[in-house]
Amino acid sequence: LLSPLQxxxxxxxxxxxxxxxxxxxEKFKVLVENxxxxxxxxxxxxxxxxxxDYWEAYGHYISDDRGKVSVSDDxxxxxxxxxxxxxxxxWSMRPVLGSRKGLRLRKMNVCTPMLMDISVYSRHDGFRxxxxxxxxxxxRWYMAPGVRRIDIRERGVRGTLFIPPGPGPFPGLLDMWGxxxxxxxxxxxxxxSHGYVSLALEYFSPGQLQTADLEFNYFETxxxxxxxxxxxxxxxxxxxxxxxxxxVTMALAVESRIVRPRCCVCISGNHCxxxxxxxxxxxxxxxxxxxxxxxxxxxxxxxxxxGLAIMKEPSSKLDMGKINCPILLVNGHDxxxxxxxxxxxxxxxxxxxxxxxxxxxxxxxxxxxHLIEPPFSPHxxxxxxxxxxxxxxxxxxxxxxxxxxxxAQEDSWxxxxxxxxxxxYCSPSPKAxx
Amino acid sequence: MDRKQCCVKLSVQxxxxxxxxxxxxxxxxxxPGFQLTVHALxxxxxxxxxxxxxxxxxxxxxxxxxxxxxxxxxxxxxxxxxxxxWSLRPVPGxxxxxxxxxxxxxxxxxxxxxxxxxxxxxxxxxxxxxxxxxxxRWYMAPGVRRIPITEGGLTATLFLPPGPGPFPGLLDLWGxxxxxxxxxxxxxxSHGIASLALDYLTPxxxxxxxxxxxxxxxxxxxxxxxxxxxxFSSRIAMLGLSFGTSITLKMxxxxxVVKLRCAVCVSGxxxxxxxxxxxxxxxxFHKNGGKTRFSEENEAIWRDLLLPIPTDSSLKVxxxxxxxxxLLVVGEDxxxxxxxxxxxxxxxxxERAGNSHLLTIxxxxxxxHLIEPPYTPHxxSxxxxxxxxxxxxxxxWGGETVxxxxxxxxxxxxxxxxxxxxxx
Numbered sequence: 001l002l003s004p005l006q007x008x009x010x011x012x013x014x015x016x017x018x019x020x021x022x023x024x025x026e027k028f029k030v031l032v033e034n035x036x037x038x039x040x041x042x043x044x045x046x047x048x049x050x051x052x053d054y055w056e057a058y059g060h061y062i063s064d065d066r067g068k069v070s071v072s073d074d075x076x077x078x079x080x081x082x083x084x085x086x087x088x089x090x091w092s093m094r095p096v097l098g099s100r101k102g103l104r105l106r107k108m109n110v111c112t113p114m115l116m117d118i119s120v121y122s123r124h125d126g127f128r129x130x131x132x133x134x135x136x137x138x139x140r141w142y143m144a145p146g147v148r149r150i151d152i153r154e155r156g157v158r159g160t161l162f163i164p165p166g167p168g169p170f171p172g173l174l175d176m177w178g179x180x181x182x183x184x185x186x187x188x189x190x191x192x193s194h195g196y197v198s199l200a201l202e203y204f205s206p207g208q209l210q211t212a213d214l215e216f217n218y219f220e221t222x223x224x225x226x227x228x229x230x231x232x233x234x235x236x237x238x239x240x241x242x243x244x245x246x247x248v249t250m251a252l253a254v255e256s257r258i259v260r261p262r263c264c265v266c267i268s269g270n271h272c273x274x275x276x277x278x279x280x281x282x283x284x285x286x287x288x289x290x291x292x293x294x295x296x297x298x299x300x301x302x303x304x305x306x307g308l309a310i311m312k313e314p315s316s317k318l319d320m321g322k323i324n325c326p327i328l329l330v331n332g333h334d335x336x337x338x339x340x341x342x343x344x345x346x347x348x349x350x351x352x353x354x355x356x357x358x359x360x361x362x363x364x365x366x367x368x369x370h371l372i373e374p375p376f377s378p379h380x381x382x383x384x385x386x387x388x389x390x391x392x393x394x395x396x397x398x399x400x401x402x403x404x405x406x407x408a409q410e411d412s413w414x415x416x417x418x419x420x421x422x423x424x425y426c427s428p429s430p431k432a433x434x
Numbered sequence: 435m436d437r438k439q440c441c442v443k444l445s446v447q448x449x450x451x452x453x454x455x456x457x458x459x460x461x462x463x464x465x466p467g468f469q470l471t472v473h474a475l476x477x478x479x480x481x482x483x484x485x486x487x488x489x490x491x492x493x494x495x496x497x498x499x500x501x502x503x504x505x506x507x508x509x510x511x512x513x514x515x516x517x518x519x520w521s522l523r524p525v526p527g528x529x530x531x532x533x534x535x536x537x538x539x540x541x542x543x544x545x546x547x548x549x550x551x552x553x554x555x556x557x558x559x560x561x562x563x564x565x566x567x568x569x570x571r572w573y574m575a576p577g578v579r580r581i582p583i584t585e586g587g588l589t590a591t592l593f594l595p596p597g598p599g600p601f602p603g604l605l606d607l608w609g610x611x612x613x614x615x616x617x618x619x620x621x622x623x624s625h626g627i628a629s630l631a632l633d634y635l636t637p638x639x640x641x642x643x644x645x646x647x648x649x650x651x652x653x654x655x656x657x658x659x660x661x662x663x664x665x666f667s668s669r670i671a672m673l674g675l676s677f678g679t680s681i682t683l684k685m686x687x688x689x690x691v692v693k694l695r696c697a698v699c700v701s702g703x704x705x706x707x708x709x710x711x712x713x714x715x716x717x718x719f720h721k722n723g724g725k726t727r728f729s730e731e732n733e734a735i736w737r738d739l740l741l742p743i744p745t746d747s748s749l750k751v752x753x754x755x756x757x758x759x760x761l762l763v764v765g766e767d768x769x770x771x772x773x774x775x776x777x778x779x780x781x782x783x784x785e786r787a788g789n790s791h792l793l794t795i796x797x798x799x800x801x802x803h804l805i806e807p808p809y810t811p812h813x814x815s816x817x818x819x820x821x822x823x824x825x826x827x828x829x830x831w832g833g834e835t836v837x838x839x840x841x842x843x844x845x846x847x848x849x850x851x852x853x854x855x856x857x858x
Contacts, residue, residue, distance in 0.1 A: 011858060012601075012602070012666070012669075012857075012858040014626060014854070015597075018455075019448040019451060020452070020575050020576050020578060020624075021448065021450035021451070021570075021572070022448060022450070023449070026447070026448070034854075034858050043716060115576070117577075117596075118507070120599070131598045132597070132598060134597050134598075134626075135577070135597035135598060136576075136577060136595075136596050136597060137575075137576040137577025137596045138451070138576060139576045141450070144449050144567070144568075145449050145450060145544070145567075145568040145570045146546075146566075146567060146568030165546075165566055165567050165568045166444070166548070166565045166566035166567060167563055167564075167565070171441075195443060214775070222602070262435060334728060406659045408628055423442075425441040425443060425463055
C-alpha cells in the first residue's frame with residue numbers, strides 16, 4: 001500500500017495504441033509507459049460481439065529498465081499467446097470462460113467498426129482481481145472512409161456492392177463465401193478498401209442449399225453486374241471464393257462461356273463440380289457420401305473423407321486444364337473439412353498436363369485449417385454449422401492450430417493482395433501494355 | 435497507345451487519424467518520372483472550401499511518398515509529410531479573413547486527397563483526378579467521453595479519457611474571442627488528460643446577467659474538476675492561450691483555491707492590473723486601444739497595447755510567486771500580443787525571485803499569435819470580434835506559414851511532454 005505522499009507522486013501508467021482507428025488488416029502498436037522497471041503486467045483485449053458474446057486475449061509482460069512495455073518488440077511470457085506477437089491481442093482472441101460453444105466471430109454490419117478495449121493490468125496471475133491500471137478503446141474497420149455500400153437486387157441477383165472512394169475506374173471482384181450461406185459482406189468491404197469494386201454475393205440462405213435455385217447463370221449474371229458497372233474496368237474483373245465459393249469460382253473459370261475472369265483466388269476450395277450440373281448437384285454428391293463423415297472425440301464433424309471419396313470419381317471433377325487465367329490456391333494442411341491440399345495437387349497435375357502450370361500459384365500452410373480469413377481475425381478450429389441434408393446443428397471441425405493458422409491468415413492475405421494487384425491493376429511498364 | 439495514366443494507387447495511412455497524428459500519403463503504379471499533383475480538399479463547417487497541393491515526380495519504381503519525397507512546388511515545397519494539411523488555404527474566390535476551427539468535435543474533419551496528372555495549380559474542381567481517397571482526422575480518440583458541464587453556473591465541456599481513471603485534469607482556456615471552444619481539450623483527453631474546456635467570456639451566465647464572470651468562476655471550474663471521481667485531485671494543470679494566459683497566470687500566482695501541478699501559457703502576457711477582475715483586466719487593455727496600429731492591408735495590430743512592459747509591479751502578475759512548473763510558448767512574430775517581450779520580462783522576474791528553475795520558454799522565430807495544435811491551416815490574419823467591443827475587425831495575428839506550422843508541431847509535442855512529465 002502506498003502512503004498518501006506516494007500516491008500523490010507515484011507515476012501513472014500510460015497506455016497507448018497507434019493507430020486507435022484502423023482497418024482490420026492493419027497492424028497496431030501497443031505501448032505501456034511510466035511503469036516501474038521490471039514490473040509484471042498483463043495486457044488484455046476485450047470485444048463484445050454483435051451476437052452479445054465476449055471475446056478476449058491477453059499476454060503477460062515485464063516492463064524494461066525504462067518502465068516500458070512494447071507489444072511489438074517484447075515477449076509475452078504467457079496468456080493466450082506467447083513470444084513476440086505484435087498482433088496477438090487480436091488473433092488469439094477466444095470466447096471468455098462460460099461462453100456458448102462453437103462460436104464464430106463474424107461482423108455482419110460493416111458500416112460500424114469492431115470495438116475493442118485494450119487494458120493493462122498489474123500482475124500476471126490473478127490479474128483480473130483488480131481494476132486495470134489503464135484502458136483504451138480502439139476501432140477496427142472493414143470499410144475505409146469513403147467506401148460506398150450499395151444493396152444489389154437486380155437481374156435476380158442478391159448481394160452487396162462495395163465501391164472504393166475516388167473517380168475510378170477500378171478493377172472488380174465477385175466475392176463468394178461457402179456452404180454456410182447467407183450474405184457476408186466483410187471481405188468485400190475490405191477489398192473495396194484496397195481499391196477493388198467488390199460484390200459480396202448471396203447465393204443461398206443459411207440451411208437452404210438443397211432448395212436454392214442455383215443455376216450457373218446466377219453467378220454469370222452476378223459477374224456481369226460487376227463487369228457492367230460504370231466504375232469498373234470490364235476486362236479487369238476477377239473472382240474470389242472460399243470453400244463452396246471456390247468451387248463456384250473454378251467452375252466459372254473453366255466452364256463458363258459467358259464470363260472471362262481476369263484471375264481467380266480460391267481459398268480452401270476444390271474442383272469437385274460435376275460438369276453440366278447445378279450447384280445443388282454438388283450437395284447431391286456430398287449427400288451420397290455422407291456416410292464418410294467422421295466425428296472426433298468431441299463429437300465434432302470431420303468431412304474431409306467425404307471429399308476424398310468424391311475426388312476418386314474423375315467425372316465429379318472440373319477439367320482444370322481448361323482454365324485460361326491465373327489462379328491462386330490458398331489451403332491449409334490441417335483442413336479437416338475438405339481435402340483441399342489433395343485437391344490442389346490434383347489441380348496442379350491437370351494443369352501441368354495441359355501446359356497451364358504457369359497460371360497456377362499454390363499457397364499451402366502447415367497446421368492451418370479450413371477457415372482462412374483476413375488477418376488478425378481469431379482462429380476458429382470448430383464452430384456451429386447447420387448441415388443442409390439433415391438440418392442438424394453440429395459442430396464442424398475446420399482444423400488448424402491457432403498460432404500457425406493466424407500466421408497463415410496474415411501471410412496469405414498479403415500475398416492475395418499482391419496477386420490481385422499484379423493481375424488486376426495494370427503495370428506501367430511498356431511490356432505489360434504490349 | 436493509351437497515354438492516360440491508369441490504375442494509379444493512392445493510399446493514406448492511417449485513413450482515420452487523430453488531428454495531431456502524422457499520415458503517410460503514397461502514390462503507386464505511375465510511370466517512372468511521372469509528374470503529378472497531390473491535392474487536398476476540405477469543406478469546413480462554415481461551408482468554405484480549403485485546398486492544398488504539392489507537385490511531385492515519381493521515382494524509378496513509379497512511386498511518390500509524400501513523407502520522403504520533395505514537393506517541387508504548390509502550396510508547400512520540400513519534404514513535408516503533413517504539408518497537405520497545414521498549407522490548406524481557402525480556394526480562389528473565397529471570402530477574406532477566414533479561420534478554420536472545428537466546433538463540433540464529435541465528427542471528424544474529412545479531407546479528400548487526390549492525385550492529378552501533371553503539375554497543376556488551379557481548376558482542380560473541373561478535372562477528374564487519377565485517384566482519390568477520403569481521410570478522417572479526429573479531435574476525439576475512440577472512447578473519449580464528452581460531458582457538458584453546467585453545475586456551479588459554468589458553461590463548460592469535460593472530456594474524459596477512456597478507462598477507469600483516475601486521470602490528471604486540465605483547465606483549458608482560449609482567448610478574447612470567447613465561445614466554448616472544445617477541440618484542444620478533446621485532443622488532450624485523447625492523450626489521457628481529463629480536460630475541461632471553459633467558456634469564461636460568453637458563458638450563459640454572462641449572456642443572461644450581462645455581467646462578466648469573477649475569479650470565483652475559475653475556482654468553481656477547478657473545484658468541479660478536482661472533485662470529479664475520475665480526476666486525480668492533486669494533478670491538475672491549466673492551459674491558456676492569449677487572454678487565457680492572463681487568467682492562468684493570475685490563478686497560478688494568487689488563487690488560494692487553485693493549486694496547479696503545472697501551467698502552460700501560449701501567446702500571452704503577465705501584464706494586467708494585479709487585483710483586477712476579468713472585466714477590469716479587459717478594461718485595462720481597452721484603455722490602451724489608442725496604441726492600435728494598422729498594417730498596409732488595414733489589419734489591426736494590437737501588440738503595442740501592453741508595451742512597453744511596465745516596471746510598475748501592480749501591473750504585472752508576480753511570477754516570482756509561482757510554485758509550479760511553467761511552460762511559456764511564444765511566437766516572435768506575434769502581432770496581437772507582445773508575448774515574446776512578456777516572456778523575457780517574466781524570465782527576469784523569476785530569476786530575481788529565485789524560481790526560474792520552474793520556467794521553460796519555447797520561442798519561435800516567424801511564428802505568430804495563434805499557436806494551435808498542429809496540422810491545421812495557419813491564419814496570419816482573420817476576422818475577429820472582441821467580446822467587449824463587439825466590433826468585427828481584421829486582426830493581424832502574424833507568422834509566416836512554414837515557420838508557424840513547424841512551431842505548432844514542435845510546441846504541441848513539447849507541451850504534451852511537459853504535461854506528461856508533470857502530471858503522470
